[in-house]
Amino acid sequence: xxxxxxxxxxxxxxxxxxxxxxxxxxxxxxxxxxxxxxxxxxxxxxxxxxxxxxxxxxxxxxxxxxxxxxxxxxxxxxxxxxxxxxxxxxxxxxxxxxxxxxxxxxxxxxxxxxxxxxxxxxxxxxxxxxxxxxxxxxxxxxxxxxxxxxxxxxxxxxxxxxxxxxxxxxxxxxxxxxxxxxxxxxxxxxxxxxxxxxxxxxxxxxxxxxxxxxxxxxxxxxxxxxxxxxxxxxxxxxxxxxxxxxxxxxxxxxxxxxxxxxxxxxxxxxxxxxxxxxxxxxxxxxxxxxxxxxxxxxxxxxxxxxxxxxxxxxxxxxxxxxxxxxxxxxxxxxxxxxxxxxxxxxxxxxxxxxxxxxxxxxxxxxxxxxxxxxxxxxxxxxxxxxxxxxxxxxxxxxxxxxxxxxxxxxxxxxxx
Numbered sequence: 001x002x003x004x005x006x007x008x009x010x011x012x013x014x015x016x017x018x019x020x021x022x023x024x025x026x027x028x029x030x031x032x033x034x035x036x037x038x039x040x041x042x043x044x045x046x047x048x049x050x051x052x053x054x055x056x057x058x059x060x061x062x063x064x065x066x067x068x069x070x071x072x073x074x075x076x077x078x079x080x081x082x083x084x085x086x087x088x089x090x091x092x093x094x095x096x097x098x099x100x101x102x103x104x105x106x107x108x109x110x111x112x113x114x115x116x117x118x119x120x121x122x123x124x125x126x127x128x129x130x131x132x133x134x135x136x137x138x139x140x141x142x143x144x145x146x147x148x149x150x151x152x153x154x155x156x157x158x159x160x161x162x163x164x165x166x167x168x169x170x171x172x173x174x175x176x177x178x179x180x181x182x183x184x185x186x187x188x189x190x191x192x193x194x195x196x197x198x199x200x201x202x203x204x205x206x207x208x209x210x211x212x213x214x215x216x217x218x219x220x221x222x223x224x225x226x227x228x229x230x231x232x233x234x235x236x237x238x239x240x241x242x243x244x245x246x247x248x249x250x251x252x253x254x255x256x257x258x259x260x261x262x263x264x265x266x267x268x269x270x271x272x273x274x275x276x277x278x279x280x281x282x283x284x285x286x287x288x289x290x291x292x293x294x295x296x297x298x299x300x301x302x303x304x305x306x307x308x309x310x311x312x313x314x315x316x317x318x319x320x321x322x323x324x325x326x327x328x329x330x331x332x333x334x335x336x337x338x339x340x341x342x343x344x345x346x347x348x349x350x351x352x353x354x355x356x357x358x359x360x361x362x363x364x365x366x367x368x369x370x371x372x373x374x375x376x377x378x379x380x381x382x383x384x385x386x387x388x389x390x391x392x393x394x395x396x397x398x399x400x401x402x403x404x405x406x407x408x409x410x411x412x413x414x415x416x
Contacts, residue, residue: 016139016150019135019196019197020135020136020139020150020154021153021154021157022195023083023132023135023192023195023196024132024135024136024154024157025157025160025161026087026188026189026191026192026195027083027087027128027129027132027189027192028157028158028160028161028162029161029164029165029168029188030087030090030125030185030188030189030192031125031128031129031161031165032161032162032164032165032166032168032169033165033168033169033172033181033184033185033188034059034090034094034121034122034125034185035059035125035165036165036166036169037165037168037169037170037172037173037181037185038055038059038114038117038118038121039055039059039118040169040170040173041114041117041173041178041181041182042055042114042115042118044173044178045101045106045110045111045114045178046110046111046114051111051115055114055115055118058115058118058119058122059118059119059121059122060122060366061119061122062119062120062122062123062126063122063123063125063126064126064359064362065123066122066123066126066127067126067130067216067355067358067359067362068216068219068352068355068356068359069127070082070086070126070127070129070130070131070351070355071130071216071219071351071352071353071354071355071356072216072218072351072352072355073127073351074130074131074134074350074351075218075348075349075350075351075352079131079132079134079135079138079351080131080135080196080197082127082128082130082131083128083131083132083135083192083193083196084193084196086124086125086127086128086131087124087128087189087190087192087193087196088189088190088193089124090120090121090124090125090128090185090186090189091185091186091187091189091190091193092186093117093120093121093124094117094121094182094183094185094186094189095182095183095186097113097114097116097117097182098178098179098180098182098183098186100113101113101114101178101179101182102179117182128192130351130354130355130358131351133154133354134350134351134354136150136151136154136338136342137338137341137342137345137350137354138347138350140338140339140342140343141342141343141347147339147342147343148283148284148287148288148292148335148336148339149284149288150342151335151338151339151342152280152281152283152284152335154338155280155331155334155335155338156277156280156281159273159276159277159280159331160277162273163270163273163274163277166270167270169181172184216352216355216356216359218349218352218353219349219352219353219354219355219356219357220356222345222346222349222352222353222356223353223356223357226344226345227401227405228340228344228401228402228405229340229341229344229345229357231397231398231401231402232296232336232337232340232398232402233337233341233357233360233361234360234394234397234398235300235394235395235396235397235398235399236333236334236337236361236394236395236398237360237361237363237364237394238364238390238391238393238394238395239300239303239330239333239391239394239395240361240362240364240365241364241367241368241387241390241391242303242307242384242387242388242390242391243307243326243327243330243364243368244364244365244367244368244369245368245371245372245383245384245387246307246310246323246326246384247365247368248365248368248369248371248372249372249380249384250265250268250269250323251265252372252377252380253319253380254268254316254319256377257377258315258316258319260316264316267320268319268320268323268324271320271324272323272324272326272327272328273327275324275327275328276327276328276330276331278328279328279329279331279332280331280332280334280335283295283299283331283332283335283336284335287335287336287339292336292339292340293399293402293403295332295335295336296332296333296336296399296402297399297403298332299329299330299332299333299336300329300333300395300396300398300399301392301395302325302328302329303326303329303330303333303391303395304388304391304392304395306322306323306325306326306329307326307384307387307388307391308385308388309322309325310322310323310326310384311380311381311382311384311385311388312381312385333395341354341357368387371383371387
């Protein structure tokens with residue numbers, strides 16, 4: 001390759017790194033610290049397990065309610081604007097809470113501060129995520145047949161932040177205290193805002209979609225008008241019932257069935273996140289070689305088989321292995337979904353349609369929590385197997401339908 005050709009190839013990569021990957025990295029770390037650190041912060045400042053659970057609920061309920069609004073705002077004003085404002089607001093909220101905690105030093109005021117902080121950070125983190133996903137989709141769409149590489153890179157950044165977030169939160173809380181942890185969160189959020197370029201990273205046709213009507217209704221109607229995407233979202237949502245059931249039941253299974261400590265539960269997710277990083281990179285190479293549909297269709301039965309294994313394995317070691325395989329296959333399905341989503345949704349309504357898909361994909365998680373609360377400990381195994389059956393049906397229907405519509409998938413035009 002000539003020097004001029006290498007320079008032309010390097011420029012888009014540099015723009016992606018500076019304009020997409022670096023802001024996304026900062027936002028993912030800040031979001032992970034907020035998600036995992038705030039419950040730890042509540043426990044450290046109130047010493048109340050009940051308030052810790054309440055903080056978790058207060059963090060997630062605004063996140064779900066903010067999805068539709070964030071999508072509409074991103075479509076109306078631009079994803080970069082929403083991302084910058086959300087990250088700046090999160091930095092301000094964390095900094096204000098750090099000051100309040102330092103001044104109050106305990107008591108009911110401290111309790112009120114951390115609970116309000118949980119709700120505020122949850123809402124702002126969801127807004128920045130929707131905006132960041134919209135920017136990533138623009139980059140994937142601009143990459144054409146290489147869109148899955150962009151999506152796998154973004155998913156890898158999310159997985160790395162998921163891996164680092166709990167440990168980083170605990171270390172900050174231990175070494176610098178609640179005030180220091182919140183100041184670090186504010187600094188990383190501010191970094192994400194500063195790294196977001198004010199000029200378009202991509203050509204105008206992909207980075208600045210036409211400002212049209214947005215909102216969750218527009219998202220639903222757009223999703224219904226794209227059958228290939230709608231079936232895939234439905235299949236992954238069915239799979240998420242099983243994944244959510246596994247995540248909600250993990251503490252009970254590990255501690256009660258296998259007699260391990262709560263630290264062993266954390267080890268499961270740490271190992272799973274680390275392996276998922278490798279799996280996402282492997283899926284990117286596999287899609288390059290075999291195409292999008294074959295890789296997704298291969299990940300689906302692996303995920304189902306691993307889910308059944310989780311419910312039936314006799315030892316903690318085999319449980320850890322089965323969980324890791326399941327999360328690795330789930331990572332592959334995520335690459336496929338995100339690539340299809342970024343290519344098939346029109347740019348002008350992308351954020352609103354993304355909001356609709358995120359609602360569908362997150363809804364199974366609270367449902368799984370309710371199931372775990374209602375099912376006796378001895379019935380968790382059969383309940384997980386039942387969820388695996390639903391997972392198998394959903395993914396089989398999704399990929400059977402996608403097989404008939406492979407021409408609509410990126411890079412699959414000549415695959416039939």
